[in-house]
Structure formats: structure tokens, C-alpha cells
Amino acid sequence: MTGALGEEDRVRLAPGVMLRQDRVRNHWQLLGPERVLILDEVALEVVRAATAQPPVTVGAAIGALATQFDAPRDEIAADVLEVLADMIAKGFLTR
Template identity: 85%
Template sequence: MTDGVREEDRVRLAPGVMLRQDRVRGHWQLLGPERVLILDEVALEVVRAVTAQPPATVGTAITALAAQFDAPRDEIAADVLELLGDMIAKGFLTR
């Protein structure tokens, strides 16, 4: 499910959500009111890419991630759009 996320969208952290590193447990997480999402390395890179300053479009972030991971852009795009859709549906990100 992509929740309608398109490559021309700009995605940001939802109000009240913060990207934080848990230094004790050694992982990154999105902290929101009454919820936590533990990020693996790939999810962390996606969140960083789409929430970078200045704001990038999702498509620009996908292109950068495809180059960073030396992977086919269409495969990266499908995975990123699905991940972003899930994070939006869970209230961690917004457009």
C-alpha cells in the first residue's frame, strides 16, 4: 500500500514526531506521541533522504538512494513508496 505517495510529493516528519538515536540500545527510532518505530538501516536512510533540508521530493530521494545502494531505481522506488505509505498510515510521516 502506498497511501497515494507519489514521487513529486514532499514528505516530512509528522507533528510531534522526532528522529532520535537510542544510544543505549544502539538503534535509531521515530518517536511520536505514545508510539515508537524502530528503524533498520534502510528505513533510516529513507527517512533521512526524504526529510533532508532543503526538502527533497520523494523522486529525488529515490534517485539518490538508488545511487547510494547501487540498485535499480525502479526496485528502490517500489520499496520506498511502500515504506513511506506505511509510515504515513501509522502517523510518523506526513505530506
């Protein structure tokens, strides 16, 4: 799939990637073959919302996060789309 990530898309963890908590270092990470992405609190919430089961659209994840954080949806949308696009570009998520 090519083009910009949109709210109608669905994302999932890329093959071989796991969401794991590193209890020793007290952080969450996406762990893939020969690579690690340490997640801050915001990125963790974005990943959890966007990769929820059953699969949801990016738009549904944005709506859930806007409600959860009582924030304007348009601001949340811009941030979520940016974070997800970056994680897709790095190979941690896929559409």
C-alpha cells in the first residue's frame, strides 16, 4: 500500500515485531529483528490504540485517544498520524 497514511487505514505490528515491557529499565519498547524502539508514554498509547484487537481504523484509534485524554480531535489526529507514519517508515508497524 502506498500513499499517505489516512484515518481509514488499519495498522498492525510488522511481522516479527513485539510490544514488550522492559521491567529492568522500566520502559515499553517495540522489539523487532535486530532493532528496538523505546516508546515514551504517548507513543505507547498510540501503538496500543492503533493495534487494538479486534483491528480498528486509525480514525477510531484517534477518536478513542481524543476521548481518553479529553483533547481536541484534530490535534490528536495530527500527532497520531505523524507517530504512526514514522513507525511504519522504520518498519515497526505495517498497514
